[in-house]
Amino acid sequence: MQHRFAVLAVCTANICRSPLIEMVLRDRLDPQHFEVASAGVRGWVDKPMDAMAAMELMRLGLTPGSFRSHPIDDYFVASAGLILTATTDHRSSILGGSPEALRRTFTLVEFAQLAATIEADDPESLVAEAARLRSRARGSLDVVDPFRRKPAVYRTVADQIDEACTTISTRLNALVATSAP
Template identity: 30%
Template structure:
């Protein structure tokens, strides 16, 4: 049983906080803690404005998010670590080898789909990424 789910990307201001908010809403009322962190976090920055816009348009809110750097302690505390790209899995195995067995792509159940970084891109890139993350959250929900 998963009680602590962690999303990881690079800066922790676009993908992982959006996926965190989406998963938290999807699992509401189940007593599961959902959080996020970045491999190269823009520590203490809020969620990207375009990412927040897309969440709000769907009745969600990431405005309280503050980026944090992933650590071996954060990874150890998680029961499930969901990442956006294969290179994130590799980096996690370097930071905390013991977390490798519980780290997977968010797009695992969708043909191991990777979710590209929309940072500093136009809204259509964020919309594409949002759709991929929503699909990943929906796919994982049945296993949690």
């Protein structure tokens, strides 16, 4: 069995944004080469996905299945080759506990911007090059928290996540397709 590149999605409670990121990436990334998980920096334990976020996921053609929330822990951080956070504050929370994760921790929007424009030969080198060129990311790098807000906010968040995940998954899948024997 070959090693699969691990991607971790992170938000606050692990019930809205990071589950959306996890489910969209899991659906779009090649499962032979990638594994995806999610967690929250103040993660709730064993809670289902937020109902409004789940509705947006279904609008995107996916289902939350038996999703249950998880708080982030050292294992999640240490085992991930790429950590995608909803906001810069989440990124700071991870780095506060694991400063060594800096070179593989980005906001979702930041990594999508970088992945679309830089050259790499494989997922690991894409992450390394993105870290080196991090300052090139522009604009707001955060995905707002839709929790307990209007349906339109959930829709905007889901569309933003969908667009960023499409960019990231297309790029990562292309890298493993070209490096396959």
